[in-house]
Amino acid sequence: xxxxxxxxxxxxxxxxxxxxxxxxxxxxxxxxxxxxxxxxxxxxxxxxxxxxxxxxxxxxxxxxxxxxxxxxxxxxxxxxxxxxxxxxxxxxxxxxxxxxxxxxxxxxxxxxxxxxxxxxxxxxxxxxxxxxxxxxxxxxxxxxxxxxxxxxxxxxxxxxxxxxxxxxxxxxxxxxxxxxxxxxxxxxxxxxxxxxxxxxxxxxxxxxxxxxxxxxxxxxxxxxxxxxxxxxxxxxxxxxxxxxxxxxxxxxxxxxxxxxxxxxxxxxxxxxxxxxxxxxxxxxxxxxxxxxxxxxxxxxxxxxxxxxxxxxxxxxxxxxxxxxxxxxxxxxxxxxxxxxxxxxxxxxxxxxxxxxxxxxxxxxxxxxx
Numbered sequence: 001x002x003x004x005x006x007x008x009x010x011x012x013x014x015x016x017x018x019x020x021x022x023x024x025x026x027x028x029x030x031x032x033x034x035x036x037x038x039x040x041x042x043x044x045x046x047x048x049x050x051x052x053x054x055x056x057x058x059x060x061x062x063x064x065x066x067x068x069x070x071x072x073x074x075x076x077x078x079x080x081x082x083x084x085x086x087x088x089x090x091x092x093x094x095x096x097x098x099x100x101x102x103x104x105x106x107x108x109x110x111x112x113x114x115x116x117x118x119x120x121x122x123x124x125x126x127x128x129x130x131x132x133x134x135x136x137x138x139x140x141x142x143x144x145x146x147x148x149x150x151x152x153x154x155x156x157x158x159x160x161x162x163x164x165x166x167x168x169x170x171x172x173x174x175x176x177x178x179x180x181x182x183x184x185x186x187x188x189x190x191x192x193x194x195x196x197x198x199x200x201x202x203x204x205x206x207x208x209x210x211x212x213x214x215x216x217x218x219x220x221x222x223x224x225x226x227x228x229x230x231x232x233x234x235x236x237x238x239x240x241x242x243x244x245x246x247x248x249x250x251x252x253x254x255x256x257x258x259x260x261x262x263x264x265x266x267x268x269x270x271x272x273x274x275x276x277x278x279x280x281x282x283x284x285x286x287x288x289x290x291x292x293x294x295x296x297x298x299x300x301x302x303x304x305x306x307x308x309x310x311x312x313x314x315x316x317x318x319x320x321x322x323x324x325x326x327x328x329x330x331x332x333x334x335x336x337x338x339x340x341x342x343x344x345x346x347x348x349x350x351x352x353x354x355x356x357x358x359x360x361x362x363x364x365x366x367x368x369x
Contacts, residue, residue: 001173004029004071006086007078008036008060011103013146014136015077017045017055022175027059029067031082036060038144048141049148068094073101073172077134079290080106080298080337087113091120098126099171101157105130106294107302108190108339110160111354115342129168132156132189135179151179156192158183160354185248192243194253196299197236199291201320202228203284207327210283220278229269234316235300236268242307246352287328296324297336305339310348 001024005016008030016028030036039045039060046054061067068074068090076086083102090100102109110130117126137150157180158165165182172180183189202223203210209217217223224232236253243250251259254268257275265271272278284291300317307314325332343351 001072002070003173004067004074006074006076008039009077010138010140010146011077011134011136013045013140014138014148015075016057017047017051017146018175019173020055020057021051022173024173025058027061027067028057029061029064031062033062035143036062042144044144046145047148050151051148064089065093070096071098073099075101075103077103079294080109081294083109083113084116087116088120091117094121094124097124099168100126100128102130104133105189107196107299108306108337110186111342112337112339127159129157129159130189132183132193135176153179154181155179156181156183156189158186158189160186187243187246187248188250191239192250194256196295197232197239197253199295200300200324201232201235203287203289203291204320204323204327206283207287210285210287213285216285217283218279219281219283220272223283224269224272226269229267231316233268235320238307238312238314238317239303241312242303242310245310245312292324292328296321297332301333301336301338305343306351309343309351
């Protein structure tokens with residue numbers, strides 16, 4: 001297949017190498033030419049881990065026109081804060097219909113991407129999908145090297161019509177298909193990721209400890225106390241309420257943790273204390289971290305926006321956004337995924353329809369007949 005991989009960071013190099021190793025014709029695009037200067041000359045990614053040795057890439061470019069010339073699939077591996085920009089430049093340059101996968105989409109990534117893309121290109125309709133998380137666990141080892149530590153199984157993927165999710169997987173490169181699982185809804189991929197719940201509040205509420213360079217604390221084990229844990233659960237209840245109003249209730253962060261790590265606990269705090277995997281994870285040593293600058297503007301801001309549009313009380317989510325904006329002196333609602341363009345002029349029923357809520361109702365009605 002002709003596959004265009006957008007982004008030459010950790011995930012981009014891993015994805016490009018994996019796909020090329022499996023025989024796909026890969027084009028690797030990156031906005032900054034400086035980042036890919038060496039790759040442009042050598043067309044070779046040096047891999048270690050799951051894939052070992054040099055892997056040749058068919059094309060490496062910073063020309064978006066070349067990158068989207070004739071792809072069967074476009075896979076976007078860049079952080080969520082680039083999605084609007086990418087939707088615009090792809091919309092302006094693409095002249096074919098294809099599948100575009102946000103890997104991952106984060107909170108309502110596909111919804112925002114489709115809205116922005118349609119502003120710039122109404123002639124060529126794209127199938128937009130998003131994954132809940134990444135397939136590759138990886139780290140760059142240099143400008144042309146990557147360590148692929150592991151490949152995740154059962155990575156959820158969804159389009160706007162959940163009935164098409166299995167079909168979408170079958171249209172993606174064969175070497176990726178075994179790692180993907182059709183989500184029951186895009187709500188599951190957008191709101192099901194608990195990262196924005198577990199990352200934002202603890203780091204902000206431990207600001208003093210975080211900025212104290214003399215001592216590094218364990219992020220989950222030390223940073224999430226019973227009091228912090230209770231606030232996280234309140235924010236999480238708001239997240240679950242949004243999903244319920246949209247027609248598909250996601251599991252709570254506590255239940256997710258119990259299922260994922262096979263642990264027990266009456267509260268989220270108890271689950272974290274019982275989670276051996278969390279006991280070794282150090283906290284960031286700065287607030288200038290993706291836990292704040294990605295998970296708040298492209299996680300909590302989007303969650304708050306949809307929740308308020310549905311008429312829900314989002315006071316605890318709003319509290320964390322306000323605190324982050326004040327501490328970091330950044331208007332996260334302004335720079336983040338506020339979905340103003342998407343939700344403008346829509347009432348709560350319109351918002352539900354965006355996520356196929358009407359489809360669920362029709363299916364429920366069929367079951368009653």
